[in-house]
Amino acid sequence: MPADTAAANGPADTGTTLFSARIREASWSRHQGLDPSADADAIKAPGVFDRLFDGSLSVGDYTRWHAQQYFVYEAIEAAAARFADDPVAGPFVFPELARVPAIEADLQFLMGPKWRSGIEPLPETRAYVDRIDAVTADWPGGYIAHAYTRYLGDLSGGQAFGKAARRNYGFEAAGASFYEFADIKSPKAFKEEYRSRLDGVDLAEADRARVIEEVLLAYDHNGAVLAALGEGLDRNPFEPKVVAAICHHMNTDHAADTLVICRGAGGRRDAATARMTGFDGEGADFAVVVDGAEAAVRVEWAAPLSERAEVRPEIVRLFTESKATLLDEARES
Structure with missing residues (x-):
């Protein structure tokens, strides 16, 4: 789930606006585009988010969505391992945020012990992963951008996804453990600390602007994956x-x-x-x-x-x- 954002009132003054606020303002329209409740008057076919919240998303399609997220987080967390000791990106590597073990446990619950043989990245997911791999190869800002976009979203709107999944499918833990952050006692306090670190990050202005552009690109990639999944809803008769x-x-x-x-x-x-x-x-x-x-x-x-x-x-x-x-x-x- 991409990061939560706040509404913007025109372009930010980079000299006075905190970096975290600049990111949130710049990405507001992207966030609105992914939020199923953002424009109630829009005419569109119900997507993954809509179907999850109204209870009509099948557990099979939920599982296929979960599987695509596995590849994205695998790439982000491989980058986290590379940047753990980096003076710029290292402060944004939090072990308590790691999602891959939880996704693996969920997929084993949903698909059985042979789950890995039954998932494959969609072309849109592959493009997303390739972008993460490329931009995190040697640029700390790349990791910051993609980690921020995903993890802060998981701690915000993603919590509603977890509640909907547990409500719709009767999950108690397994199946929706991806949305549980057992080692983060206060998501609100954690997000405030994360944004504080963003505001103090040692990046030149050119790199900060590049991080913002990368966040927007992460939103676009996520939107492309969701659109592809939306086109396939209810089309596979096989669990x-x-x-x-x-x-x-x-x-x-x-x-x-x-x-x-x-x-x-x-x-x-x-x-x-x-x-x-x-x-x-x-x-x-x-x-x-x-x-x-x-x-x-x-x-x-x-x-x-x-x-x-x-x-x-x-x-x-x-x-x-x-x-x-x-x-x-x-x-x-």
């Missing part, structure tokens, strides 16, 4: 736990068969390796490695599927037909 189990089985026990499918039905004759990354009622998704680079492959089912029992026969068909195609091509060459 994430089912997807994880089947992907794990294919990638662990039938890796060679998966490669055959991607080379044949997937059209990637040059694939060196392949793994199944997910599926829905219309088809299956794979990732192949070609010349050292990973690429996505989508293979459509022969007809729409809606039951778990239908998946295995369709995968067998894809493998059988792919193998025959590849053998025929080998004979002709």
Whole structure:
């Protein structure tokens, strides 16, 4: 959840306005754009936030949203480890903010022990993660911008998300532990301390302006991920736990068969390796490695599927037909 913000009344005077206030003012419109209650008169399809709050977001779509957040926080917390001793970014690395262990516990609860096999970053999530990785490679301000945007949001509006998830799905702890900060006794006091550190951070004005721009970019990336998730709401008839189990089985026990499918039905004759990354009622998704680079492959089912029992026969068909195609091509060459 991006950071909470305060309304702006025109451009800030950088000479007198505190840095934390400048960030909040600059990002107000972005925050409003993500807030489902920001413009009650706007005509738009209900998104992830709207559906969570009105109770119509399925637990499957909630899980898929949770899974995308995993990749974002994994990148931010990898950067935190690099900057822990940095004189500029280090003061913003708080162990009590770390979310990855909680997300992992939630996903195991929601998807089972094979959860990691059933999640894959959306292209929009991958772009977000790539940006975090790039901007935190050697710039402390990059970490500050992305950590601020996510964590202060989690301590603010994110708390309402946790309450809604617990109310809608009956979670007690697991499933929504991502929103619990057991080691932060007073979120209000913590946020005040965080903003105080922002106001005193040792960054030149050019770097402060760059941090503000990075915060805005973080909002844009988050909005793109939410939009992509919104387009897929209610479209996958298979529970994430089912997807994880089947992907794990294919990638662990039938890796060679998966490669055959991607080379044949997937059209990637040059694939060196392949793994199944997910599926829905219309088809299956794979990732192949070609010349050292990973690429996505989508293979459509022969007809729409809606039951778990239908998946295995369709995968067998894809493998059988792919193998025959590849053998025929080998004979002709």
